[in-house]
Amino acid sequence: MEKLMIEGGHPLEGTVQISGAKNSAVALIPAAILADTPVTIDNLPGISDVQLLGDLLREIGGEVELSLADQEIKIDPSNMIAMPLPNGKVKKLRASYYLMGAMLGKFNKAVIGLPGGCNLGPRPIDQHIKGFEALGARVTNEQGAIYLRAEELRGARIYLDVVSVGATINIMLAAVRAKGQTIIENAAKEPEIIDVATLLTSMGAKIKGAGTNVIRIDGVDSLKGCRHSIIPDRIEAGTYMILAAAIGQKVIIDNIIPYHVDSLIAKLREMGVSVETNDDQVLIHNTGEKKGVDIKTLVYPGFPTDLQQPFTTLLTQASGTSIVTDTIYNARFKHIDELRRMGANVKVEGRSAIINGKTPLQGAKVRASDLRAGAALVVAGLTAEGVTELSGLEHVDRGYENLEKKLLGLGAKLWREKLTEDEMDQVKS
Numbered sequence: 287m288e289k290l291m292i293e294g295g296h297p298l299e300g301t302v303q304i305s306g307a308k309n310s311a312v313a314l315i316p317a318a319i320l321a322d323t324p325v326t327i328d329n330l331p332g333i334s335d336v337q338l339l340g341d342l343l344r345e346i347g348g349e350v351e352l353s354l355a356d357q358e359i360k361i362d363p364s365n366m367i368a369m370p371l372p373n374g375k376v377k378k379l380r381a382s383y384y385l386m387g388a389m390l391g392k393f394n395k396a397v398i399g400l401p402g403g404c405n406l407g408p409r410p411i412d413q414h415i416k417g418f419e420a421l422g423a424r425v426t427n428e429q430g431a432i433y434l435r436a437e438e439l440r441g442a443r444i445y446l447d448v449v450s451v452g453a454t455i456n457i458m459l460a461a462v463r464a465k466g467q468t469i470i471e472n473a474a475k476e477p478e479i480i481d482v483a484t485l486l487t488s489m490g491a492k493i494k495g496a497g498t499n500v501i502r503i504d505g506v507d508s509l510k511g512c513r514h515s516i517i518p519d520r521i522e523a524g525t526y527m528i529l530a531a532a533i534g535q536k537v538i539i540d541n542i543i544p545y546h547v548d549s550l551i552a553k554l555r556e557m558g559v560s561v562e563t564n565d566d567q568v569l570i571h572n573t574g575e576k577k578g579v580d581i582k583t584l585v586y587p588g589f590p591t592d593l594q595q596p597f598t599t600l601l602t603q604a605s606g607t608s609i610v611t612d613t614i615y616n617a618r619f620k621h622i623d624e625l626r627r628m629g630a631n632v633k634v635e636g637r638s639a640i641i642n643g644k645t646p647l648q649g650a651k652v653r654a655s656d657l658r659a660g661a662a663l664v665v666a667g668l669t670a671e672g673v674t675e676l677s678g679l680e681h682v683d684r685g686y687e688n689l690e691k692k693l694l695g696l697g698a699k700l701w702r703e704k705l706t707e708d709e710m711d712q713v714k715s
């Protein structure tokens with residue numbers, strides 16, 4: 287196990303290339319199960335969630351060629367079977383829940399262990415199950431695994447009680463080969479949902495309305511392979527934008543779709559940060575003093591919960607009081623204790639964090655409890671005086687491709703070291 291050593295205080299400058307979107311990739315890979323011939327996906331991010339999903343598809347008989355150097359995965363689903371996956375790697379990531387929709391859609395049955403992923407408080411999947419049941423599946427939870435079985439899947443009208451990215455995509459996956467029409471109402475509108483619908487459409491599916499709150503799917507008998515390129519990762523892009531605002535001089539965030547990060551751009555400008563955009567880039571010009579602002583996380587196109595944690599770190603460097611409210615997850619504040627350890631003046635009240643800035647941060651030994659807590663602490667470490675030792679890198683590696691390489695390219699000073707025996711013991715206890 288390793289820790290990231292971050293020597294803070296070096297201003298960042300230059301251009302950073304953004305990878306393909308994690309939250310698209312982790313849905314597109316399971317979607318390939320639904321095809322009868324090979325699917326190739328490019329602009330693939332080199333992150334551990336992608337490797338785990340490649341392994342899971344191999345476990346069910348898929349031929350998977352994964353080349354991180356070429357940023358590409360080729361999946362031949364011809365010999366896949368409905369192998370039960372009640373335990374093991376499914377528990378290591380959230381997106382293993384997409385194996386439920388994809389295997390149900392292809393084989394009319396699936397057994398998948400309950401998913402893992404970031405611990406952000408309760409993350410139920412009742413809306414996924416409600417959708418599968420409406421399509422005609424019997425769903426039971428037996429000893430921590432979800433058993434799904436259907437004689438035949440039939441299209442249905444499904445109203446989601448909660449706007450859910452995962453449930454919207456999972457129901458699409460199960461419905462594309464069902465008999466008749468499925469209508470998903472109160473669907474989520476995230477760009478990753480459009481990306482999955484684009485892949486499925488190239489495979490021969492009939493989907494209208496992805497990206498709006500009503501999605502209509504006309505089931506087809508079979509789907510074929512195709513090639514698809516993943517959209518840029520708006521959360522990785524947002525993380526580098528936040529870093530640039532915290533400790534950048536002039537930083538260009540390249541290979542992105544700027545309107546995907548409109549809500550962040552608006553908040554950065556409100557703080558007094560200069561942001562320019564063109565077709566596929568954002569330029570952040572940090573001119574020094576920043577004003578505190580309030581943010582409330584919302585479903586897309588609102589401010590993304592996945593940027594709330596790194597943005598909280600940025601607010602410790604802004605003057606005045608800022609309030610951050612997370613309306614999506616009630617316990618996404620595990621980074622706050624670590625920020626306090628570094629000198630931040632932040633308290634949590636219910637679903638909100640109240641930040642009093644501006645406070646200088648000092649390097650410290652801190653631990654990432656989840657993926658974006660890790661991102662928040664990387665921002666803090668690079669901003670702080672002295673050296674920060676960040677452990678819990680297995681979370682960070684789920685979502686940031688080549689983190690050190692990209693940051694070194696911007697002039698940051700950081701490196702990985704092995705955990706000492708004492709530190710290993712602390713992790714185990």
Ligand SMILES: CC(=O)N[C@H]1[C@@H](OP(=O)(O)OP(=O)(O)OC[C@H]2O[C@@H](n3ccc(=O)[nH]c3=O)[C@H](O)[C@@H]2O)O[C@H](CO)[C@@H](O)[C@@H]1O
Binds near residue numbers: 409
């Ligand atoms: C792999 C992936 O794409 N992960 C993203 C996805 O997670 P995920 O798909 O898990 O998040 P959802 O959009 O489903 O969750 C949104 C809210 O709905 C609730 N809910 C969800 C489903 C359900 O059946 N019942 C229910 O009550 C959740 O507890 C949460 O409060 O969207 C989140 C919200 O943008 C992001 O933080 C995650 O990065």
Ligand SMILES: C=C(OP(=O)(O)O)C(=O)O
Binds near residue numbers: 404592657658685
């Ligand atoms: C919460 C996240 O991921 P996951 O849903 O995969 O746990 C995230 O990407 O911030």
